[in-house]
Amino acid sequence: MDKLPTIKEIASKLNVSVSTVSRALSNHPRIGISTREKVQALAKEMGYEPNAQAIFFKQKKTYVIGVVIPSIREEFFSQAISGIETAAIEHQYTILFGQSYDDPEKEKAVVEAMKKQRVDGLIISLSKQTNKYDHLDALKKFNIPVVYFDRVPTLENVHKVYCNLYKATVEMVGWLFNKGYRKIAFINGPDKLQASKERLNGYIEGVSKQKLKIDMQLVEKTDLSKESTQAAMHKLLSLKNPPKAVITFNEYVHMDAVQYAIKQGVRVNKDIVFVSYANLPITGYTAYPPLVSIEQYPYGQGEKAMQMLIKILNKKEAGEEKEDVFYKEELYPTLVAHTV
Amino acid sequence: MDKLPTIKEIASKLNVSVSTVSRALSNHPRIGISTREKVQALAKEMGYEPNAQAIFFKQKKTYVIGVVIPSIREEFFSQAISGIETAAIEHQYTILFGQSYDDPEKEKAVVEAMKKQRVDGLIISLSKQTNKYDHLDALKKFNIPVVYFDRVPTLENVHKVYCNLYKATVEMVGWLFNKGYRKIAFINGPDKLQASKERLNGYIEGVSKQKLKIDMQLVEKTDLSKESTQAAMHKLLSLKNPPKAVITFNEYVHMDAVQYAIKQGVRVNKDIVFVSYANLPITGYTAYPPLVSIEQYPYGQGEKAMQMLIKILNKKEAGEEKEDVFYKEELYPTLVAHTV
DNA sequence: CAAATAAGTGCAAACGGTTGTTCAAATTCT
DNA sequence: AGAATTTGAACAACCGTTTGCACTTATTTG
Numbered sequence: 001m002d003k004l005p006t007i008k009e010i011a012s013k014l015n016v017s018v019s020t021v022s023r024a025l026s027n028h029p030r031i032g033i034s035t036r037e038k039v040q041a042l043a044k045e046m047g048y049e050p051n052a053q054a055i056f057f058k059q060k061k062t063y064v065i066g067v068v069i070p071s072i073r074e075e076f077f078s079q080a081i082s083g084i085e086t087a088a089i090e091h092q093y094t095i096l097f098g099q100s101y102d103d104p105e106k107e108k109a110v111v112e113a114m115k116k117q118r119v120d121g122l123i124i125s126l127s128k129q130t131n132k133y134d135h136l137d138a139l140k141k142f143n144i145p146v147v148y149f150d151r152v153p154t155l156e157n158v159h160k161v162y163c164n165l166y167k168a169t170v171e172m173v174g175w176l177f178n179k180g181y182r183k184i185a186f187i188n189g190p191d192k193l194q195a196s197k198e199r200l201n202g203y204i205e206g207v208s209k210q211k212l213k214i215d216m217q218l219v220e221k222t223d224l225s226k227e228s229t230q231a232a233m234h235k236l237l238s239l240k241n242p243p244k245a246v247i248t249f250n251e252y253v254h255m256d257a258v259q260y261a262i263k264q265g266v267r268v269n270k271d272i273v274f275v276s277y278a279n280l281p282i283t284g285y286t287a288y289p290p291l292v293s294i295e296q297y298p299y300g301q302g303e304k305a306m307q308m309l310i311k312i313l314n315k316k317e318a319g320e321e322k323e324d325v326f327y328k329e330e331l332y333p334t335l336v337a338h339t340v
Numbered sequence: 341m342d343k344l345p346t347i348k349e350i351a352s353k354l355n356v357s358v359s360t361v362s363r364a365l366s367n368h369p370r371i372g373i374s375t376r377e378k379v380q381a382l383a384k385e386m387g388y389e390p391n392a393q394a395i396f397f398k399q400k401k402t403y404v405i406g407v408v409i410p411s412i413r414e415e416f417f418s419q420a421i422s423g424i425e426t427a428a429i430e431h432q433y434t435i436l437f438g439q440s441y442d443d444p445e446k447e448k449a450v451v452e453a454m455k456k457q458r459v460d461g462l463i464i465s466l467s468k469q470t471n472k473y474d475h476l477d478a479l480k481k482f483n484i485p486v487v488y489f490d491r492v493p494t495l496e497n498v499h500k501v502y503c504n505l506y507k508a509t510v511e512m513v514g515w516l517f518n519k520g521y522r523k524i525a526f527i528n529g530p531d532k533l534q535a536s537k538e539r540l541n542g543y544i545e546g547v548s549k550q551k552l553k554i555d556m557q558l559v560e561k562t563d564l565s566k567e568s569t570q571a572a573m574h575k576l577l578s579l580k581n582p583p584k585a586v587i588t589f590n591e592y593v594h595m596d597a598v599q600y601a602i603k604q605g606v607r608v609n610k611d612i613v614f615v616s617y618a619n620l621p622i623t624g625y626t627a628y629p630p631l632v633s634i635e636q637y638p639y640g641q642g643e644k645a646m647q648m649l650i651k652i653l654n655k656k657e658a659g660e661e662k663e664d665v666f667y668k669e670e671l672y673p674t675l676v677a678h679t680v
Numbered sequence: 681c682a683a684a685t686a687a688g689t690g691c692a693a694a695c696g697g698t699t700g701t702t703c704a705a706a707t708t709c710t
Numbered sequence: 711a712g713a714a715t716t717t718g719a720a721c722a723a724c725c726g727t728t729t730g731c732a733c734t735t736a737t738t739t740g
Contacts, residue, residue: 004482006726017690022728032688047481052456054726057397058695064436064457072418073621081412085439094453096404097437099425113434116392117404141387142344255625281413285595287627346696357720362698372718394696398725 005046014038025050065093065309066114066122066144070102070151074252075280076298077125080150083302084123091310093120100127102224108135115142121309123302126151128190128224145312147327149305150296154194159312161305161329165195165277168294168333169202169247170209172275175292175335176245177210181273185218185243187232187253196249199277203247218243222253229256237264248276248290251283258288279336295333304329345386354378365390405433405649406454408464410442410491414592415620416638417465420490423642424463431650433460440467442564448475455482461649463642465491468530468564485652487667489645490636494534499652501645501669505535505617508634508673509542509587510549512615515632515675516585517550521613525558525583527572527593536589539617543587558583562593569596577604588616588630591623598628619676629678636673644669 007025011018016035024031024039031039042048056062067084069077081097088095096119098110107127112135114122122144124136133153136146145159152160176184186203189196200219207214217239220232229248233256236243248254254276258268266272268288276290278298283289308327315321347365351358356375364371364379371379382388396402407424409417421437428435436459438450447467452475454462462484464476473493476486485499492500516524526543529536540559547554557579560572569588573596576583588594594616598608606612608628616630618638623629648667655661 008726018727019691019729020689022726023689026728030688035688049455049482051458051726053393053397053400053402053458054695055728057393057725058727060695062393067437072412072421073415075413075415075622078412078418081437082439085437089449089453092453094457095437097407097421097425097435099422109429113429113432115389117434118391118393142389259625282622282625285599285622285627286625348696358697359699359721360719362696363719366698370718375718391696394725395698397695398697400725 004051005043005048006051007048010039010042010046010048014042062118062120063093064096064117064119065306066096066098066111066117066119066124068098068100068107068110068114068122068124070100070125070127072097072099075282076150076250076278076296079280079298080125080302083299083304084306085302087303087306087310093306093310100130102127102129104130104132111135111139115139115144118142119144121313122146123149123305123309125149126153126193128193131192143316145309145316147305147309147312149301150195150298152194154197157324157326159308159327161301161308161331162194163294163296163301163331163333165198165294165296165333166202166205168335169199170206171335172247172292172294173203173206173210176247176273176275177206177212179273181245182212183215183218183241183243184212184245184247185220185236186247187220187222187229187236187249187257189221189249189253190223191221199249222249224249224253226256229253230260233257233260234264237261237266243272245273245275248274251276251278251280251290251293254290255286262288292335292337295336297331297333301331304331344391345383345388346391347388350379350382350386350388354382402458402460403433404436404457404459405646406436406438406451406457406459406462406464408438408440408447408450408454408462410440410465410467412437412439415622416490416590416618416636419620419638420465420642423639423644424646425642427643427646427650433646433650440470442467442469444470444472451475451479455479455484458482459484461653462486463489463645463649465489466493466533467491468533471532483656485649485656487645487649487652489641490535490638492534494537497664497666499648499667501641501648501671502534503634503636503641503671503673505538505634505636505673506542506545508675509539510546511675512587512632512634513543513546514550516587516613516615517546517552519613521585522552523555523558523581523583524552524585524587525560525576526587527560527562527569527576527589527597529561529589529593530563531561539589562589564589564593566596569593570600573597573600574604577601577606583612585613585615588614591616591618591620591630591633594630595626602628619678623678632675632677634673635676637671641671644671 007018007021011021021039024036072078085095096114100107104127139146148158148160150162152162188200204214220235222228222232248257258274261268274290275292277294279293279295347358347361351361361379364376412418425435436454440447444467479486488498488500490502492502528540560575562568562572588597598614601608614630615632617634619633619635
């Protein structure tokens with residue numbers, strides 16, 4: 001309805017120029033004290049608020065960061081978002097939000113929408129199927145830096161924050177070994193994810209380290225869907241010699257695997273024990289939490305990713321940007337026994 | 341580094357005016373076919389993309405909707421966000437995201453940040469402590485319509501989407517009665533929420549309807565924190581005549597109450613049965629899901645809220661806006677037996 | 681007391697587009 | 711052929727704010 005007050009209106013009411021008003025409002029020293037006060041008083045009275053759109057437009061800066069994740073329904077990512085938001089707010093940035101639903105097409109679409117909005121930067125955790133990065137490379141032309149977190153590409157020349165799960169996985173196998181388990185199965189995630197490779201390598205190293213024979217029959221894969229996880233679990237249970245322990249890719253895979261095992265009459269954590277990655281709050285309420293988990297710090301990863309992005313943006317503004325410098329933050333998680 | 345191509349550069353390279361380029365790109369009929377093609381070809385070659393910031397600025401429209409919720413970590417809200425996002429994307433809107441963490445101060449801060457960003461509209465689920473609406477009223481001056489969902493204020497002159505839980509609560513009490521339960525306790529949420537009032541009224545009506553005596557000792561309250569819920573459960577268990585059934589405000593209260601009860605040696609769903617509101621995916625994995633829940637359609641509420649907001653925005657643009665028309669969408673949920 | 685300096689403002693361009701209006705050339709009509 | 715019309719493209723204003731520069735007074739300074 002009624003237009004919002006602008007600097008121009010203040011100017012004309014006071015018979016001064018817009019530049020004077022602009023300077024008066026920002027306490028520019030060249031503006032006389034009386035003018036300054038008059039302007040500020042009127043601005044207040046009229047309920048003037050600077051139009052951020054206009055300012056951002058002029059400054060070619062939006063103070064908006066795009067955040068793209070596979071699915072907000074996964075507690076892991078909702079925790080991550082919280083970390084991202086906290087860091088963003090601290091630095092006056094806001095968050096433009098989008099989900100890929102693990103679909104590369106949708107991922108591309110939201111990334112493009114964000115490009116359109118001219119976000120200052122982008123934080124993304126890849127869809128599990130993404131194997132081309134064109135849509136993200138396109139952001140370079142637009143001078144929009146990208147920080148990957150958790151589900152990062154294996155590329156070297158990108159900014160990223162992630163957990164290196166290799167060591168922790170070795171440790172986890174060792175933990176199981178010490179508890180007396182020898183047949184240790186592993187349900188891994190999609191190949192394309194760096195995380196899957198690390199986990200697999202950790203598993204292999206862990207098994208070797210205990211001088212056990214590596215049996216690839218014990219290594220299954222899931223695309224993270226319930227069905228796929230059930231199929232993997234089914235295969236494992238169908239072995240002549242089923243495993244005594246199962247390591248699962250993440251909490252959701254864990255829950256689905258456990259659920260399936262129970263249906264098959266397995267006495268969970270008795271016939272077969274389960275351990276997993278990620279230690280989420282919800283775990284405490286589930287029927288069969290993993291005996292131990294590997295904490296992946298979703299909140300911390302999100303926070304660090306945002307901080308990294310802000311650092312990059314600041315360098316850019318200061319003109320200190322170097323094309324070939326890529327930041328990498330690698331966290332080394334450890335085992336946590338689950339607190340029931 | 342290298343600036344992005346603008347309409348101006350295209351114009352100068354082709355020796356035509358910017359207006360011609362602008363029109364050529366938007367297929368304006370007054371532009372000759374040959375010029376049009378030349379322009380579009382060059383635009384493509386240069387990788388031109390319109391600067392949405394500039395356009396939005398001129399059109400005084402951002403295509404950004406602010407979304408404020410208490411906490412993304414609650415699955416209820418992450419589901420709601422998904423619904424909101426789906427509807428938004430369909431209509432080319434994007435989502436600016438913020439959490440209040442159930443803190444009125446933070447809520448105010450994020451609402452103000454969104455006002456600064458000149459969002460086209462706002463969707464909000466109130467913090468459980470919010471009792472003043474100044475920060476939201478302030479948006480009126482900025483012509484930013486607000487749609488409340490789920491945690492809506494009791495005010496009449498606002499747009500809102502919510503579940504009316506009165507009827508479902510009556511039904512739930514009836515269900516328990518039919519199963520033979522007579523001493524039915526109720527752990528309710530914060531007073532200020534409309535939802536709490538509806539539930540309480542439903543409870544009272546439900547109990548009366550079965551010709552049972554209303555015993556206010558059986559009605560406890562929680563601020564939704566774990567401690568508060570435990571305290572409420574503690575009180576109920578300390579009664580000379582503890583309840584045989586407990587209705588809890590939501591899933592989280594349910595889980596905390598159950599956890600506490602177990603610690604006190606209660607055999608859940610044997611000594612005492614538990615029923616709850618909200619039927620979330622995670623429930624299927626929990627140790628003691630409620631026997632029945634009242635589905636609150638978080639996804640649907642989010643989606644409807646977004647659709648409502650878009651309708652309002654469209655009316656506004658068409659100039660059909662009426663100051664005193666307020667939309668209200670009331671959903672009437674029903675009981676669902678929990679699928680384990 | 682003229683000249684240099686400082687203080688206080690205004691002018692105008694710029695950010696990247698859109699759009700109403702104007703203007704010239706080409707075409708059609710009478 | 712001259713008038714009327716259509717076609718194609720340029721001009722210019724505008725959105726709200728910032729900012730370099732110029733300009734006018736007043737105040738110092740030599």
